Amino acid sequence: METIKDTTDLLRFTTAGSVDDGKSTLIGRLLYDSKTIFEDQLEQVKEASNRKGLGHIDLSLLTDGLRSEREQGITIDVAYRYFATPKRKFIIADTPGHVQYTRNMVTGASTANLALILIDARKGILEQTSRHSFIASLLKIPHLIVCINKMDLVDYSKDSYDKIVESYKTFASKLEVQDIHFVPISALHGDNIVNRSEVMNWYQGSTLLNLLETVHIASDHNHVDCRMPIQYVIRPHSDEFHDYRGYAGRIAGGVFKPGDDIVVLPSGFESKIKSIDSFDGSISEAFAPMSVSITLEDDIDISRGDMIARPHNQPQNVQEIEVMLCWFDNAKLNPSGKFLLKHTSNDVRAVVKDIRYKLDINTLHRNEEDLEVNMNDIARVRLRLAKPVLVDTYSKNRITGSIILIDEGSNNAVAAGMIV
């Protein structure tokens, strides 16, 4: 369970999986072995397992939240789970693995530092392994841990493990993931999850938990290109803070310091940072993902939707963007559809100009013939906007490089896009 130490950092990771690959067992094992499961939760799960006539405690019952999910025995939505060790706090975005839930996997992956990929040691790389890996790569998750699970069912064989690792490495050369780790595990028996396996002496690497605790995440944010989208202007109108104007926002990239030269976009006015304020006092350096309030030396008209950057390092100011779009809606994408586009703190109307190709999420094959984009499809799409927006490519910055499309009839988010 957690300790009273409060100087740990936070790792967000995503898992994807379907009924048989042991994902729920693995999560259950992590929660159980890190002593995060409470007695009353375990009691509930035991009772429910008995009711279903199971001979064992079904840990997946612990992770399936909605009644319909428990009835059908599947995870439909993204569920968030929490556990902590003395070294780190963890947020798991637990998502379903079937192709019809691609949108849920994309949602879970959007905020993750790390993706856990599960491979059944008996089966090797399957279609869904590639799918999960492609999604992790597409969403630019910086770290991958590939767990070769069910090692107990292949007699803990080093050969089986090595073969899978080799073929995954070949496959992964197509991916844009820098940091990949492999661990042979048995989620059912707890081998190499929290405790080192006694039967797999041939494996000298870290246990899964140890990897999760030590993966270097401080560089996952962009600390080079200064970007702060303005969310809100703080104007106290009080005697004490009569002319105070604080530009509030969450830093999306770079490091800001008082005295820095900045440019306000889209107006292009330049000024210097006077102070970076918070309730706890002034801040000498602000970086992603801090929420701060910035005051400037000059009185400039700034409002929500503007962006603060550096004069010599600015985002692109464009009225046309190309995105890798993941389509969420039941109805297929209208090839000339109009939407409301949300990008950082900006809302702008957008129209589809061109569907370039559809991406087969299992093979990465680009289909330029069949351009019908249905729910869960991923396509490269060109959008024309009603006014320019300030963007970076998604590979440069996950915050200033991402958009969602909203259907103005239903107000529902119908797509998510990564700017290419």
Added chain:
Amino acid sequence: MNYNLDHLKELESEAIYILRETAAQFERPALLFSGGKDSIAVAHLARKAFYPAKFPFPLVHVDTGHNFPETIAFRDAIVVSLGANLIVASVQESIDKGRVREESGKNASRNALQTVTLLDTIEEYSFDACIGGARRDEDKARAKERFFSHRDDFGQWDPKNQRPELWNILNGKHNQGEHFRVFPISNWTEMDVWQYILKENLEIPTIYFSHQREVIYRDRSYLPISEFSNLREGEKSENKIVRFRTLGDITITGAIESEASTLEQIIEEVSSVRQTERGNRADDKRGDAAMEDRKKQGYF
């Protein structure tokens, strides 16, 4: 310089971001304030998010009429110190007006009635966003909640048809009459909240700390004796050293035996305790999907 935030700073920054989005995207947001530790943390975060401007949201307290006197005293004091407006939504009034009928029977409580009072208040004041202190680690149904959670014209939640929420893009678009529930501390655990209260030196109601109290032992927890208690046959009250892990309606909020009288001791206790914090809430024991069912109707 190490450009890495510790987990409390990162969670705080996320919550402040969500609160600022709420102020920017909605016309009439309000903060649901129960006087419990989670809503105290959220109120503190809201103060930080807009500093040095004044507190931007009215506080709404849904009052079942069955309160711990300590909570009400605390509520009134914090309203003054935040400089906020307080709106009390009274379940008793809803009963008097005939909007709801008091439950009867041995498990009667006013818990479910709160939903009607809350929804009436949202309509009366035309609130389009209600900020709450719910956390995803509290309950299986809450684990699926969004930061911006849509409610239809009738205040209902449709868990199977939720809006996707990606990166930090929050979509608060809605039609007239619909509203959102906003959960800035979704990603916090019970432990995070306690650590934050300690770090920020926040005041909390005294009944979170160990004290002597007259209680009865019922359904595996200690229920406080109050003017609203109905002793059942064979039940006898006793004096115990207890504290509360959550604060709710006094008729259904159970205490635990505890000697923890400082925040440090509470944190020590929370890190070794083997029961979930809502395990002492009679309202959550009404079946496996008790929370999901209430939430669909518009509960917090």
